[in-house]
Amino acid sequence: MKAFRLHAYGDIASVVTEDVPVPDTGPHEVLIRVAAASVNPLDLKLITGHAAAYFPLTFTHTLGTDLAGTVEQAGPLAAGWRPGDRVIARPAPTRGGAFAEFAAVPASHVASAPTSLPLETAAGLPTAAATAWQALFETARLERGQTVLIHAAAGGVGSFAVQLARIAGAHVIATASAANADLVRELGASRVIDYRSQDFAGDLDDVDIVLDTIGGETQQRSFSVLRPGGMLVSIVAPPDELLAAAHKVNGAFVFHQTDATRLRSISGLCDAGSLRVVTDQVFDFTDMQAALQRVASQRSRGKVLLAIG
Template sequence: MMKAFQLSGYEVDPALVEVETPPPGATEVLVRVACAALNPLDVKLWSGAMHGYFPLTFPATVGTDLSGTVEALGADVTGWTIGDRIVARTAPTSGGAVAEFTLVPADQLVKLPDAIGFEDAAGIPTAAGTAWQALFEVADLRAGQTVLIHAGAGGVGSFAIQFARAAGARVIATASEDGIAVVERLGADVVIDYRHEDFAARVSDADVVVDTVGGETQVRSFDVLRAGGILASTVSPPDDAMAKAHSVRATFVFHSSDAARLASVVDKVAGGVRVLTDRAVPLADASEAFAYQASGRARGKIILRVAR
């Protein structure tokens, strides 16, 4: 038996329950979870807002991002040994991260370097992967370009600032309150307090906007791009008509699990990229952590320490 943080239905508060430990299928690995991270996606899945993309089958164990050790191997799995340290992202429809054990397809495991602890590792997959995908796979950011990153003190934003700086881009980031100092420490060239300043009045001719906020912020971001620039939104599909009217490209970054990408960003963290963590709490506090994730106030990642 094991503990798992599960949903019994949409908009039903998740709870810690005792369930059977699942055996690995032929191409799966059973992972003993050390740490798991919560993401905004977990709240969207709970609300049913992502049902069209990621329908859940209940009961559903919360979480996609995890670190831990290999506990057991499926019959057809090669290349892994029991006890190997790993980091992984499961499919949103599968979830399973916030549990003492979980199943992961063997081809989605990434070896965790000794230089990275389990807490930092759990905070990498979705946030860092989304930031990398938005900046380089979607926007093709290059040295010398200017990028505006909204909510720079958030999970995706904090990684995006560091990746963009390392690529030689000029980084402008929005933040507020204590997030301003966080964003400055991460290396943003310009920090805009969005609660007291109009970012559209301070930014013009940006090559790239990374939108992690949506709504009115996304709409007004079209005005700060140069002709031919690109808006990459991680929260909602941008308006095609507005993009055409502004002579820019705009796209929704639909983040997908990719072990090669994850291995690349793990290497970046091993090389010095910082994992911004708001808090790390025991599995017993999962309900409070989930509520805090839903509040939208987190500065960086919320980590659950799962290992007993």
């Protein structure tokens, strides 16, 4: 089978396509014929080694942590899966395997794909939507009626976070470019702040939760908009504990962990018509490096997808 591989930490040019054997299927695993994969900022960090402290790779490594496809084979202890089942899955980053024609994934990281979405689109769900879910509901404990500020709301995680917060009955404020403001309002934000021309830190206060998808100065300036006892949740870097204490708020870093139950809930919301995948661009499997460059540009609106099979 064809797979995109990395022989050592490097840059996008270090990613090469190779012919490799179809992976063996363990007793608790599902072998998936990959229809499509999603390209994430995490993939760039894995390639460069910037995520090595959290996700050290063993080389040679097949890249990719987001996929959708059909079950080819199920291990004897992977109960409930049959050949032909449509699924979404998220292999662990240290394992990878999504940027290939076949991937073996633990059954605990696999869920049924939404029946309402083509597999090419469903591939955008596992990492981004599940990260937004974990951050808002499991870490921040978002409740109906609360106010949440979501940074980079037109991005992969941000676009799902806006929708999930809206579904939960929260009041959603978002930062985005003026070009993406209408999209973000359509997704569920009641107010959109143009980060290029407006100062969110000067305009806001008494916010219950901030979802930080950017880090750096944006994260540091976000503490001031929170009410006492509020929470800043980051998916980029651990919040500064001293700054949090100075503002009398809480900070938390989301270390995303795959959970099939969470994936099933997300799939159900798609089939209910409540959740959509915002697609930036779909690349052919042979255009892997172009897809990575698109994510690296930080200009993508929603998900960058890779059509494989």
